Amino acid sequence: MFSQRKFRLAGIAGAVSLLLSGAAHAQSGVTLYGVVDGGLLYTSKTLDSSGGNSGKQFSFVDSGSAPSQFGLTGTEDLGGGMKAVFKLESGFSVANGGFNNSNGNLFGRQAYIGLANAYGEINMGLQFSPFFLSLYDLDPRGLSQFGSGLPIYLDHVLGTGVFNANAISYASPVVAGFSGSAMFSFGGVAGNFQSGRQYSVNLKYDNGTVMVEGAFYDGNSGGSVNTAPPTNVAFVGRMLGASYKIGKLTAKASFVNYKVAGGFNSYVYDAGLDFLALPDLDFNGGVWYVSDRNQTTNHSVMGALGTQYFLSRRTTLYGQVAVVNNHGAMNTGLSVNNALFSPEGTTTGVTVGVRHVF
């Protein structure tokens, strides 16, 4: 906070002196930011390579609640209400220092340049899809890395729709509570416009108490960008959800459909609560039911609870517990790292850890 304020003062001072000298330039700045998150993970079962259970695990886990990352973001005021914006964001593992929580590249989470004014914002480059951002808005546990809609998402399509390469997006301003965004991603294959082509839209209404949101995603396989984990799994995604705030309680519920080409056509129903008991103590929990409409014997149900204690504005201790029950070929996992898939039957997991945001 303090350094931000200093930046702002410096910016204002700079702007004033430039105004005095007759120049048109104004505030601009670059911010370094990030998340460092690590903890311990226990799961009662783990999936082995043949689909069976290879037993309990007790492990150190990178990013038990939020993906470890660092990034640079900046804006430049171009005058006339127009500004240039950029973001370069890298994901890494606190377990081994390597790339993680990204598409595997240096700035493999987000890398874009954009222009913004009162009529909205246009960004070009690697970015999150409107579909993913809508899921983030309405997941009862904020898409925690453990026991949330995030492992379910990655179980179906890995990084597809999260890290969208070669994308151009438009986000509207908020008008009477409504806002929307659209993204188109070029596959980049000469002579084949459809290869790797992705697009996504969302629409949101928020009046401070009620929020309703819907989103759509359609992506083809192929394209010129091949990453590990893959970000070009062909699928159609849909979501519709709502949240409602009552005092310190926020209730959220949503429906998500992942229709994966040659794979599951899963309907995911989820609902949960977030309760900020004290300004520095939060409890949240949710239930997710996943059913493959191609083969309804493939289904799973997961329940998760989490608590966060905010030691400061930036440092948080957290604990989470989740149980998942898998049937048929459904292999819903509990944790993005170390337990992305679980075997058939019931698996229980726990994480405790610490997160620092800068």
Added chain:
Amino acid sequence: MKKNRFPPWAVSVLLAAAIGTPCAYAQPLEDAGVTGSASAATPAQNSKAIRKADRRLAKQVRHALVQVKGLDSERIVVSARSGSVTLGGSVPEAAQSGLAVAAAKAVSGVSNVTDSLTVKAPGQ
């Protein structure tokens, strides 16, 4: 395509959640003139009226926050106690907490604002 539309019941449940509940919430707003009638009320009624006024003030602050340009207020949790407002939850970038505090202070009936906002951006 046809087969995979949202099931109708999911839509109706969401609509019920979105439309049904606000009506119930709006109900207690009518007699929130707390301070004026405080002497006549019994202590129990009085504290009930204060809670109503607190809830109304928190709602007014939430609705003010949504109007602020450049502020993502989705994850802000507002609580009020006799004119003192606490902003908890998170904003996507640290610079937005100042916008939230300024907007909350501008709501009539708010005497002071405690900023307990943390920082959490989409995808974090």
